[in-house]
Amino acid sequence: MKTKAVALMAPGKDWELVDLDLDSPRAGEALVRFEASGFCHTDEHSHQGDMVPRFPIVGGHEGAGVVEAVGEGTTRIKPGDHVVCSFIPACGKCRFCARGQSNLCDYGALLMVGCLPDETFRFHAGSADVGGMFGLGTFSQWAVVSEHVLIKIDEDIPFEAAALVGCGVPTGWGSAVYAADVEPGDTIAVYGVGGVGINAVQGALFAGAEHVVAIDPLANKREFALSLGATHCAANAAEAQQIITELTRGVGADKAILTAGLVTEEIVTAAYDAIRKGGTVVLTGVNNPALKTVQISGFDLTVLEKRIQGSLLGSCNPFDDIPRLLSLYKSGHLKLDELITARYGIHEVGQAYEDLLAGKNIRGVLIHEH
Numbered sequence: 001m002k003t004k005a006v007a008l009m010a011p012g013k014d015w016e017l018v019d020l021d022l023d024s025p026r027a028g029e030a031l032v033r034f035e036a037s038g039f040c041h042t043d044e045h046s047h048q049g050d051m052v053p054r055f056p057i058v059g060g061h062e063g064a065g066v067v068e069a070v071g072e073g074t075t076r077i078k079p080g081d082h083v084v085c086s087f088i089p090a091c092g093k094c095r096f097c098a099r100g101q102s103n104l105c106d107y108g109a110l111l112m113v114g115c116l117p118d119e120t121f122r123f124h125a126g127s128a129d130v131g132g133m134f135g136l137g138t139f140s141q142w143a144v145v146s147e148h149v150l151i152k153i154d155e156d157i158p159f160e161a162a163a164l165v166g167c168g169v170p171t172g173w174g175s176a177v178y179a180a181d182v183e184p185g186d187t188i189a190v191y192g193v194g195g196v197g198i199n200a201v202q203g204a205l206f207a208g209a210e211h212v213v214a215i216d217p218l219a220n221k222r223e224f225a226l227s228l229g230a231t232h233c234a235a236n237a238a239e240a241q242q243i244i245t246e247l248t249r250g251v252g253a254d255k256a257i258l259t260a261g262l263v264t265e266e267i268v269t270a271a272y273d274a275i276r277k278g279g280t281v282v283l284t285g286v287n288n289p290a291l292k293t294v295q296i297s298g299f300d301l302t303v304l305e306k307r308i309q310g311s312l313l314g315s316c317n318p319f320d321d322i323p324r325l326l327s328l329y330k331s332g333h334l335k336l337d338e339l340i341t342a343r344y345g346i347h348e349v350g351q352a353y354e355d356l357l358a359g360k361n362i363r364g365v366l367i368h369e370h
Helices: 041-048 106-110 159-164 168-179 197-206 219-227 237-247 265-274 298-304 318-330 346-357
Strands: 002-008 016-022 029-038 063-070 082-085 123-125 128-132 142-146 150-152 187-191 211-215 232-234 253-258 275-283 307-310 340-344 363-367
Touching: 002 346, 016 142, 016 346, 029 082, 029 159, 041 346, 063 159, 082 159, 150 318, 159 340, 159 363, 168 197, 168 253, 168 275, 168 318, 187 197, 187 237, 187 265, 197 211, 197 219, 197 253, 211 219, 211 237, 219 232, 232 237, 237 265, 253 265, 265 275, 340 346, 346 363
Parallel strands: 187 211, 187 253, 211 232, 253 275, 275 307, 340 363
Antiparallel strands: 002 016, 016 123, 029 063, 029 142, 029 363, 063 082, 082 150, 123 128
């Protein structure tokens, strides 16, 4: 079949609306009609060159839609199911899935290739194979994806809200609840409160933090963080340090969560200096893989017993935590609708990322038309 999609066809090229051929689903796969897709900064990293996937590649890794067909032997879902995609597969069989660390599933090794678990492609442009971002490609009207990424959701959940729990929401929320292990009474610093960081704020509050300091250079994002429960805000790391020192009587923040669009050496160092003895810095945001952004005195790390913790997908287990987050949404304990600040059509993906880079949106959403 044919599908319209927005793709990066070559390094250095802009987002492009293209017509692609799409294969039928094979064993363990499903054809999904996407209804909504979130605009995550990670896709734009591929456009800007901070991350280098295999090209050409269809953008988008936050998506929700309806299963239209399944391949032979597919058991997790069936036609008609409403689903949300996890951008990391969970095979359920590898060592890490067996240990309850499915965010580290071995299939994650294929994320930047954009193929399916059998290492082949379903999108094609003439004779050229086209990948899907993280094996998905939710900027396409339709896509064939592995059943290992599909999570069935209740039919009364709006697709645009559901799409967000495929990446940005669990990544931020889990960075606080799991990776930082926020405890009641903690003082938490969140560096960068965009589409991921705002959910670290929500997660920290859910876990019982007494003080949550939201740090962002953009006033609109600081104000939004306060509206969702952050107790303090700061425009920069120096201002945040002063607030944290006053709140903790000089002891330091218990945890710092780094969710800026680009996590630099300066941000890492500032967060490390802001935490107390025995405190934790969680690195969730990314930067160019070639850059060494963690430059810390080993002596200081040892004698103060501070901790630097990486976090992928918020250290969540998607098939457990995504339904949990949607349940919290339905009960009113997690805000999703409020995160959506703009909606775009498939012809407006370039504009959506211009708006993201300009800091206009907490989360923009692509609404597909069929």
